[in-house]
Every structure is written in C-alpha cells, then in structure tokens.
Amino acid sequence: MTSTPRTIMVVDDQFLLLLHTQFALEDAGYQVVQASSADEALRMLDSNPGISAIFTDVVMPGSLDGAALAARVRDSHPHVTVIVTSGEPAYDPATLPAEVRFLPKPYTGHEVIRLIGDLSSGNDLRQAAFA
Numbered sequence: 001m002t003s004t005p006r007t008i009m010v011v012d013d014q015f016l017l018l019l020h021t022q023f024a025l026e027d028a029g030y031q032v033v034q035a036s037s038a039d040e041a042l043r044m045l046d047s048n049p050g051i052s053a054i055f056t057d058v059v060m061p062g063s064l065d066g067a068a069l070a071a072r073v074r075d076s077h078p079h080v081t082v083i084v085t086s087g088e089p090a091y092d093p094a095t096l097p098a099e100v101r102f103l104p105k106p107y108t109g110h111e112v113i114r115l116i117g118d119l120s121s122g123n124d125l126r127q128a129a130f131a
Contacts, residue, residue, distance in 0.1 A: 006030055006031070006052045006053065006120070007030070007031040007032070007033060007048070007050045007051050007052055008025050008030045008031070008032050008033075008051070008052070008053045008054070008055060008116065009032075009033050009034070009035060009041060009044065009045065009051050009053070009054045009055070009056075010022050010025070010032055010033075010034055010035070010054075010055050010056075011034075011035045011036070011037070011038065011040075011041045011054060011055070011056035011057065011060070011066065011069065012036070012056070012057040012060070013036050013037060013057070013060045013061055014057070015036075017057070018034055018036070020109065021055060021109065021112055022034065023109070024108075024109025024110070024112060024113060025055075025109070025112065025113065025116075027109070028113045028117075030116075033048065033051065036060070037060050037061055037062035037064075038056070038060055038062050038063070038064035038065060038066060038068060038069035038072075039062040039063055039064060040062075041054065041056065041069055042064075042069065042072065042073075045073065045077060045080070051080060052079075052080060052081065052120075053080060053081035053082070053083070053116055053119070053120075054069070054070075054073060054080060054081070054082050054083070055083045055085065055112060055116070056069055056070065056082070056083070056084055056085070057084075057085055057086065058084060058085070058086035058088065058091055059086065059088060066084050066085075066086070067084060067095065067096060069082075070082045070084050070096055070097060070100045071096075071097055071100075074097045074099055074100060078099075081101075081116070081119050081120070082097075082099070082100045082101070083100070083101045083102070083103055083112070083115060083116070083119075084096055084100055084101070084102050084103075085102070085103045085104065085105055085107060086102075086104065086105060087104070087105030087106065101115060101119065103115055
C-alpha cells in the first residue's frame with residue numbers, strides 16, 4: 001500500500017452494515033466516505049475525484065438502486081472500481097456491467113478488503129466465488 005491511502009466509498013442504507021464495512025476498510029489502511037443512497041453517492045463522487053472504488057448494496061431508497069448506481073458510475077467515472085453486494089436470493093449479478101464485481105451477503109470485512117486489493121492489483125476476478 002502506498003503512503004497515500006486509497007479512498008473507498010461505502011454505500012448502504014443499513015447503518016450497521018455500513019459501519020462494519022467502513023471499520024474493516026479503515027483497519028486495512030483505506031480512507032472511507034459514506035453514502036446512504038445512490039443519489040447521495042453520485043453527488044459525492046462528482047465532488048470528490050479522489051474516490052477510487054465504490055462498495056454498494058443493491059436495495060436502497062432513492063431514485064436509483066445499487067445496480068443502477070454501478071452502471072452510472074461505470075459510464076461516468078470508468079476509472080472507479082465498483083463492487084456490488086446483495087443478500088436478495090433472487091438478485092442476478094449477471095445483469096451488472098462486465099467490469100462490476102459482485103460479493104454476496106453475508107460477507108466478511110476480510111472478503112471486501114481482499115476483493116478491493118485484488119482488483120487494485122489488476123487481478124481478474126470475474127470467475128471468483130465468495131461464499
């Protein structure tokens with residue numbers, strides 16, 4: 001890790017899950033910003049060009065869900081890594097843009113850190129399975 005930590009945005013309307021992920025990332029040396037909706041995340045992303053990755057839940061309040069946020073971010077900020085998570089059994093991650101990764105719930109902080117680290121180092125995790 002470089003001396004300047006990467007900034008990760010965590011987007012989740014469930015405060016305890018947001019904090020769990022934030023604390024894990026901060027413990028690993030990342031800077032973390034929070035958003036509780038996709039709408040808020042887009043505003044923050046536009047005003048903070050230092051954000052290098054977004055970890056977002058799918059189901060959230062607002063005009064966009066996490067999957068729509070992922071698609072919008074890939075179009076408008078292609079340099080930003082996007083990871084989507086969901087605990088909905090019916091959710092199909094195959095509908096996400098090809099560059100977006102999926103991590104099913106429940107997940108551990110270690111899994112989030114490992115996935116962000118692997119994506120940062122250029123590893124292709126399209127076939128990776130997390131259980």
